[in-house]
Amino acid sequence: MKNGPLFILGLFAALAISFGGIVLGSHHQLGTLAPYFDDNEAQSYPLRPAGVAARGQLVYADLGCASCHTQQVRRPDAGSDKARGWGDRQSVARDYIHQARPQLGVARFGPDLTNYGKRAGKSADEATAALDAFLYNGSANHPSYKFLYETGKVSGERAARALKAGTGGTKPDEQIVPTERAQTLVAYLLGLGTSYDYPESLPFIAPVAKNATGEPKK
Amino acid sequence: MTNAPTQAASAEVTAIDSQARGPLLLLVGSGLVWLVISGILALISSIQLHSPAFFADCSWLTAGRASALRETAFIYGWAANAGLATALWILGRLGGSPLRGLNWTVVGTLFWNTGIALGLVGIATGDMTSFSLLQLPRYVQPLLAFAYATVAISGVLAWSGRRTDGAFASQWYAVAALFIFPWLLVAGQAVLLWMPVRGALQAVAAGWYGQGVWSLWLAPLALAGAYYVTPKITSRALAAYESAPLGFWTLIFVGSWTGGRHLVGGPVPVWISTVAVVAYGLLIFHYLVVAINLRGVFGASGDSAGFLRWGLLSYVLVGVLEFITTFRAVAVGTQFTFLNTALEQLGLYGGVTMLLFASLYYMVPRIAGREWAVPALTTGHRFLVVLGVVVLVASLAFAGWTQAADLANASVAYSDIVAHLRPALLVAAAAQLVLLAANLLLLVNFLTTAGASCCAAWCSQSSQSSKLEAHAS
Numbered sequence: 001m002k003n004g005p006l007f008i009l010g011l012f013a014a015l016a017i018s019f020g021g022i023v024l025g026s027h028h029q030l031g032t033l034a035p036y037f038d039d040n041e042a043q044s045y046p047l048r049p050a051g052v053a054a055r056g057q058l059v060y061a062d063l064g065c066a067s068c069h070t071q072q073v074r075r076p077d078a079g080s081d082k083a084r085g086w087g088d089r090q091s092v093a094r095d096y097i098h099q100a101r102p103q104l105g106v107a108r109f110g111p112d113l114t115n116y117g118k119r120a121g122k123s124a125d126e127a128t129a130a131l132d133a134f135l136y137n138g139s140a141n142h143p144s145y146k147f148l149y150e151t152g153k154v155s156g157e158r159a160a161r162a163l164k165a166g167t168g169g170t171k172p173d174e175q176i177v178p179t180e181r182a183q184t185l186v187a188y189l190l191g192l193g194t195s196y197d198y199p200e201s202l203p204f205i206a207p208v209a210k211n212a213t214g215e216p217k218k
Numbered sequence: 219m220t221n222a223p224t225q226a227a228s229a230e231v232t233a234i235d236s237q238a239r240g241p242l243l244l245l246v247g248s249g250l251v252w253l254v255i256s257g258i259l260a261l262i263s264s265i266q267l268h269s270p271a272f273f274a275d276c277s278w279l280t281a282g283r284a285s286a287l288r289e290t291a292f293i294y295g296w297a298a299n300a301g302l303a304t305a306l307w308i309l310g311r312l313g314g315s316p317l318r319g320l321n322w323t324v325v326g327t328l329f330w331n332t333g334i335a336l337g338l339v340g341i342a343t344g345d346m347t348s349f350s351l352l353q354l355p356r357y358v359q360p361l362l363a364f365a366y367a368t369v370a371i372s373g374v375l376a377w378s379g380r381r382t383d384g385a386f387a388s389q390w391y392a393v394a395a396l397f398i399f400p401w402l403l404v405a406g407q408a409v410l411l412w413m414p415v416r417g418a419l420q421a422v423a424a425g426w427y428g429q430g431v432w433s434l435w436l437a438p439l440a441l442a443g444a445y446y447v448t449p450k451i452t453s454r455a456l457a458a459y460e461s462a463p464l465g466f467w468t469l470i471f472v473g474s475w476t477g478g479r480h481l482v483g484g485p486v487p488v489w490i491s492t493v494a495v496v497a498y499g500l501l502i503f504h505y506l507v508v509a510i511n512l513r514g515v516f517g518a519s520g521d522s523a524g525f526l527r528w529g530l531l532s533y534v535l536v537g538v539l540e541f542i543t544t545f546r547a548v549a550v551g552t553q554f555t556f557l558n559t560a561l562e563q564l565g566l567y568g569g570v571t572m573l574l575f576a577s578l579y580y581m582v583p584r585i586a587g588r589e590w591a592v593p594a595l596t597t598g599h600r601f602l603v604v605l606g607v608v609v610l611v612a613s614l615a616f617a618g619w620t621q622a623a624d625l626a627n628a629s630v631a632y633s634d635i636v637a638h639l640r641p642a643l644l645v646a647a648a649a650q651l652v653l654l655a656a657n658l659l660l661l662v663n664f665l666t667t668a669g670a671s672c673c674a675a676w677c678s679q680s681s682q683s684s685k686l687e688a689h690a691s
Contacts, residue, residue, distance in 0.1 A: 004378060007385075011394050011470060015401055015434065018474040022426045022490065023405075027415050029487055062344035064282015070554055074483040078550045083628030091485040096417035104421045106350055106480060108554035108625065109267070111632050141636045143266070143274035143281055 030093050036198050045196035048098050049188075056188025059181050061101055063145070070105035070112045071192070076203050085119060086112040087194065092201040095194050110142065118193035131186050132163055132178055148182035151175070235584045237316045238307065239675070241323040242585050243668045245303035245369075246578060248331050250661045252295025257654035259288035264647040268640045278342040286346045286353040287338055293351065293431065294362070295334050297570055299327070301439030302369050304577040305392035307585065308446045309373045312389050314381035319372040326368030333361045349410055349420070351428040356411045363403045370396040387462040387511070391442035394470055395435050402430045418485045425477035425490075432565065433473025433501075440533070440570040443577025444512055444526060450580065451523050452514040458507075465507025472500045479540070480558070482549040491546070498544045505537035524600055525576035528607070532568025536561055551626055556639070557618030564611045567653070575603070575660075582664065586671035595663040602656030610649035617642035 035044040049057070060066070073087030082088060091114055096102040121127030138144030149163070154175045158165070161183070162175040170176060178186065194201075263284040265272045273279040279287075310317040317323075333354075340346070340355035347353055354362065373396045377389065385393075406427035409415050415423055449456055456462070475497035478490035508530070515526040539561055543552045552558065579596070583589050590596050617639045624635040 014470045026422045061348040067282040067285045080628035093418040093485045143270040147277040
């Protein structure tokens with residue numbers, strides 16, 4: 001390696017080729033992926049997240065939730081993703097096209113949250129109250145996020161979103177209410193869920209081999 | 219473990235070393251301070267894994283933020299500063315003339331470390347990017363790219379003005395790390411933060427960047443030192459040196475193609491992870507060549523040799539194990555578990571950090587112009603680091619193994635999985651405490667050595683000037 005400029009050129013080429021291959025290559029393939037329009041429903045999918053949920057994703061990202069939770073379901077035959085109720089189909093690139101910064105995550109110290117909203121609770125109010133209480137109190141396995149909630153005196157009526165009286169040792173004239181950050185985070189989490197099965201996301205079912213008479217082989 | 223202190227015979231300390239003393243000691247010192255800070259954060263973060271209530275009410279240190287802070291302080295604080303010091307020193311020595319542009323190095327170091335400090339405050343207050351290995355907030359990233367390039371100037375000058383025809387393996391690795399990283403950082407932040415690619419493609423780009431950090435930056439920085447120190451302490455030429463170019467170019471050309479291995483089964487094109495399998499297969503040649511080239515360290519003695527042995531062992535081991543976990547059938551089980559964390563720690567702590575320690579133990583006495591101040595601290599550091607890394611990696615691997623088995627079995631409830639992990643995570647936290655203690659020893663030893671060296675330089679300077687003044691009057 002006597003030729004200095006050629007050496008530097010080689011280094012540059014190595015970086016440029018892998019950038020071109022991996023980043024630009026995949027961008028070329030999927031960068032213009034469009035929403036899927038369903039003729040029967042006259043609606044295109046994925047649905048855009050509500051504004052409040054999009055803001056909640058920023059809270060999710062800045063608290064670093066992705067360090068323990070993934071948001072990607074693998075194929076039904078890979079691992080126990082389906083058996084654990086995380087999702088019936090694999091996540092596909094189209095699921096994320098409306099997300100400013102998808103939180104795919106790298107570790108599953110906690111459960112996958114791709115379809116958290118779908119499995120959260122019966123009614124929206126119940127689910128919200130349950131999630132508020134969980135985020136405030138935490139559990140043996142999950143930290144509490146008390147700083148997302150404010151404790152204050154009740155003036156007149158209790159706030160609609162106030163946590164159950166007595167939570168966290170509050171007096172009868174005190175209440176704990178979610179801050180705006182908590183509200184957007186809860187809205188985001190309860191909105192999580194893949195809403196539509198695209199053609200590319202349907203589980204692959206191997207064709208059954210048939211014998212000469214057209215009966216499935218035993 | 220015997221302790222034969224590194225002998226920096228005075229004849230071997232040249233003008234190249236003493237002239238670069240201040241700037242290089244500044245780099246090493248900042249690296250060590252970040253190492254201790256990252257150790258504190260690692261301790262907090264690992265305690266949080268088994269008792270989530272720890273620091274939960276402090277919004278600056280949520281579990282997610284603490285782990286991002288630890289990672290950032292470790293890579294951009296410790297490994298970057300220490301690696302830069304090694305690379306510059308090697309390029310100066312092998313270039314054959316004193317380093318030029320050292321004022322730029324000092325300015326760059328100050329800006330780099332200011333940037334890291336601002337970035338850590340940014341992460342703690344909620345500006346983390348949530349990309350693994352690129353957690354620093356967007357607003358400090360341009361500053362970091364400029365600061366790094368500024369530090370690197372004197373290395374590049376030493377390379378282009380070298381007096382020898384041709385170059386050595388340690389120079390290739392050092393120049394590669396100095397030259398490629400600014401490009402990598404700029405390209406990475408462009409496609410992730412300034413003009414982000416769409417949706418799930420961000421995971422692909424982040425994987426490319428993260429792998430680049432490992433194989434185009436940290437590994438070359440560590441190997442530059444290893445390739446330089448090994449022949450020095452064994453007093454013989456590297457084995458099979460003619461194959462070193464193959465090892466180098468394999469790493470540089472193929473390494474960053476392996477980033478897709480974390481995306482097996484993810485919502486990205488399948489070829490991304492297939493390419494990663496193929497590329498990792500080729501990359502095995504690199505690990506093989508490095509192992510053959512540096513195998514001489516197993517017969518050497520001394521502080522540097524001790525760290526080199528562990529570093530080389532971990533470095534090659536992590537290559538082989540990561541190759542195995544790249545295959546789909548294995549990845550389905552190991553993905554998202556602590557096995558990945560264990561491999562990451564084996565690579566970053568066992569591999570890169572041990573190799574950097576080896577370089578530091580060889581380099582610091584030479585640039586400071588005196589032996590390590592307290593030999594007992596050197597021995598203590600080595601013992602504790604080896605103990606800490608072995609226990610940390612083993613406990614995380616055990617946790618990962620349990621977790622992988624439990625995750626695959628859907629009848630095990632999630633709360634049970636976490637409960638099964640807790641004992642191993644407790645051991646991992648203890649290992650972090652040992653590592654923190656070890657690195658504190660190193661910091662104290664370094665500060666004493668560097669302080670004495672700077673004192674001596676200042677005293678001789680002032681006595682000279684007072685003599686001159688007396689003479690003049």
